[in-house]
Amino acid sequence: MPLSPIKPPDETPVAPPRALRLPFDPLLTVAVVGLAICSLVTLGAATKNLVPGHPRYYVDRQAIYLTVGFAFMVVLSRVDYSQMRKLKNVIYAALMFSILAVLGLGHAARGSTRAINFPLFSFQASELGKVLLILALAAFMVERSRHLRERDTTIRVMIAALVPAMFVIAQPDLGSGLVYMVVAYTLLFAAGTPWRHLAALAALVAVAAGFVLVAAPAAGVNVLKPYQVARLTAFLHPSSNPLTEGYQQQESKIAIGAGGKTGRGANASQIPNGFVPESRTDFVFAAAGEQYGFAGAGLLLLLYALLISRALRVLVMSKDLFGSLIAAGVAAMLMFQVFVNVGMTIGIMPITGVTLPLMSYGGSSVIATLLAVGLLQSIYVQARASAGLKGRVLRY
Numbered sequence: 001m002p003l004s005p006i007k008p009p010d011e012t013p014v015a016p017p018r019a020l021r022l023p024f025d026p027l028l029t030v031a032v033v034g035l036a037i038c039s040l041v042t043l044g045a046a047t048k049n050l051v052p053g054h055p056r057y058y059v060d061r062q063a064i065y066l067t068v069g070f071a072f073m074v075v076l077s078r079v080d081y082s083q084m085r086k087l088k089n090v091i092y093a094a095l096m097f098s099i100l101a102v103l104g105l106g107h108a109a110r111g112s113t114r115a116i117n118f119p120l121f122s123f124q125a126s127e128l129g130k131v132l133l134i135l136a137l138a139a140f141m142v143e144r145s146r147h148l149r150e151r152d153t154t155i156r157v158m159i160a161a162l163v164p165a166m167f168v169i170a171q172p173d174l175g176s177g178l179v180y181m182v183v184a185y186t187l188l189f190a191a192g193t194p195w196r197h198l199a200a201l202a203a204l205v206a207v208a209a210g211f212v213l214v215a216a217p218a219a220g221v222n223v224l225k226p227y228q229v230a231r232l233t234a235f236l237h238p239s240s241n242p243l244t245e246g247y248q249q250q251e252s253k254i255a256i257g258a259g260g261k262t263g264r265g266a267n268a269s270q271i272p273n274g275f276v277p278e279s280r281t282d283f284v285f286a287a288a289g290e291q292y293g294f295a296g297a298g299l300l301l302l303l304y305a306l307l308i309s310r311a312l313r314v315l316v317m318s319k320d321l322f323g324s325l326i327a328a329g330v331a332a333m334l335m336f337q338v339f340v341n342v343g344m345t346i347g348i349m350p351i352t353g354v355t356l357p358l359m360s361y362g363g364s365s366v367i368a369t370l371l372a373v374g375l376l377q378s379i380y381v382q383a384r385a386s387a388g389l390k391g392r393v394l395r396y
Helices: 026-046 057-077 081-105 125-143 151-169 174-190 195-218 226-234 247-258 284-317 321-345 363-389
Strands: 107-109 112-117
Touching (some): 081 151, 125 321, 247 284
8 A cells, every 4th residue: 555645744834822922012111111200200209298207108109000000001911902892881881880980979079079989099980981981982883884974873972972971070070071072083083984074073062162161151050160160261361360260370380481401300399399289190290390391391292202103003003993993092082181281281271180191190090091001002912913814014
């Protein structure tokens, strides 16, 4: 019986055993680590006098938040983000439940009910809600991918964002509510919604703003609290009320201007002496400006530019529409928060309470931002794995 010929070894290229073993996006990681270091250094100088006897009180807690957030980021980056599409209803329900829970069980502070106090930390649902909303809306839009240009889809997406945004604004947390609406608008834009729909939405926003700020108060109906209206309009005439609504912004500009080219360092006085309220949270950029000057502020903005550019790069690299929409939502969230926060510290934007991602003190904000970065890393890993299976090489 003749022997069968020996078959040559299979030379088909072997794909990586597991796509999730591919490395992180290195530049995205550099941006995140750089901002985390800047946060700790800035808070160390800005908050050393806030808690007598405990100069590292805020720095130590911020370090814990960053460590927990990095752990969540690593775990989430190892998860196949595409599986989250199946959980869109659960994710949206979790978003609504958490926001309503804050309204019902939250701790009131300075006239606002924004967080639920637990023994070791405070949970601010509106921060986590930004990430949950991105996932839920992206999944919904993928489900209606054949109807993205229809008016019905545009209306549903905006209502899905408007409902939680209204409850967040009622806390009141106007800044986070605005982030929700910007995320929804950006997702519609990224998905190819017709320009006439986007223009109509922009017109509705302008009309709504005019009604809330002008028409309703004139008729004796206050949609927003009086202090919110004052903060929204104070930047238009800062010199007319420098000791009341315009005080915080005025002192912030003084602190940033005093920083000069390289900062005042140990000679800083505006921030350490408490002339700028909330310098560890909403006005942390003013703290960086006074301590480290134009050089330090410029470094921060460069790191944010790198972070946002990598989010946009992940958008392009994504293997599917779901990943692209998630990346678009994260990029919009980061870009809007950086622009508004930095803008309000230098007097070109109203004060809305929007935090500076990864820089402002606060566990909910830090962890939510790192969860969003974890999603970007997951999309990046999956895109490189998919390209490797097809024999292509993706550039960074």
